[in-house]
Amino acid sequence: MNNISLVQDINEVEIILDQFFRQGTHTNNYILAxxxxxxxxERLLYKFISQDNAFLLLNKGNCYRVYYFINDTACYEIPVTDKVMVLEILYRGKSGFPDEMVKFWVNNNFKEHLLRDCYFLKPDQIIKEKTIMDPQVKIKLADTVEESEFAQHLINKYLDQYTGDPLSLEKLEEYRNSGYLFCAYFGDKMSGILQGEFKNNVWWLGHLVVDENFRGYKIGNVLTEAYIQKGLEMSCNLLQLWVIHNNEPAVNLYKKFGFSYFNRSTISLIQKT
Incomplete structure (x- = not known):
């Protein structure tokens, strides 16, 4: 049974921010106005208020993404919904791990889900090492709807369904039209994708996925090389990405090109119905 209510207008959000977002408030809120x-x-935002705490919930279709404003950690009254709830907490380095908030949510029947680390690379620190690849592997900028559809298929199939940042076909088409979507082919078969995003002169690697049938051919390496080269062509100030903490193959791949830890991490927690 739900105890959340639909947010009707921006005034409701402003009231929550005014009343519950104070100095010392525990929050993971980073949504822009x-x-x-x-x-x-789009009627996707919900709220729940409990004594001195407030919560905003964004309906993502298969789950609610939870944004909290917690002033009383002894109050365990939280939203109740008919969907999976997931939240993510940003912190700085190992010493900044949010023990108090993790304990709060675990006590409310959430479970620790995934740790992610942020890595960065300055253009003048790129380690250039040309990958010796299978001659059947080709990388190109996506230029068809079919390639955008393939990218969506890989993202939905292989990445975490709650925190893997699934993208609509419309959004992938925006990336394709901007020249930010790469597609890998093995012979005439689509085999992998890389989606980037250029924001504030930072060239982000958003998604990198290789079909399991084509792994072992260093397609991820070649896609990463194409991504780095694109960043240089755009004269970006920084290349940046998030990677799952214990995904050693991915971490080692990025380190090979010179990426290093940016001293920022996130932990996600999840409550399933």
Missing amino acids: REYENVIN
Whole structure:
């Protein structure tokens, strides 16, 4: 049974921010004002208020993404929904691990889900090492809807369904039209994708996925090389990405090109119905 209510207008959010977001408040809220307005207009944002704590929930289709404003950690009244709830907490380095908040959510029947680390690379620190690849492997900028559909298929199939940042076909088409979507072929078969995003002169690696039938051919290496080369062509200030903490093959791949830990991490927690 749900105890959440639909947010009708931006004033409701502003009241929550004014009343519950104070100095010392525990929060994972990072939604921008214009994003609030978009999700309110789409009727996707919900709220729950409990004594001195407040919660905003974004309906992602298969789950609710939870954003919290907690002032009383002894109050364990939280949202109740008919969907999976997931939240993510940003912290700085091992010493900044959010023990108190993790304990709060674990005591509310959430479970620790995934740790992710942020890595960065300055253009002048790139380690250039040309991958010796199978001659059947080809990398190109995606230029068809079919390639965007293939990218969506790989993201949905292989990445975490709650925190893997699934993308709509419309969004992937935006990336394709911007020249930010790469597609790998093995012979005439689509075999992998890499999606980037250029924001504030930072060239982000958003998604890198290789079909399991084509792993072992260093397709991930070659896609990463194409991503780095694109960043140089755009004269970016920084290349940046998030990677699952214990995904050693991926971490080692990025380190090979010179990426290093940015002293930022996230932990996600999940409550399934």
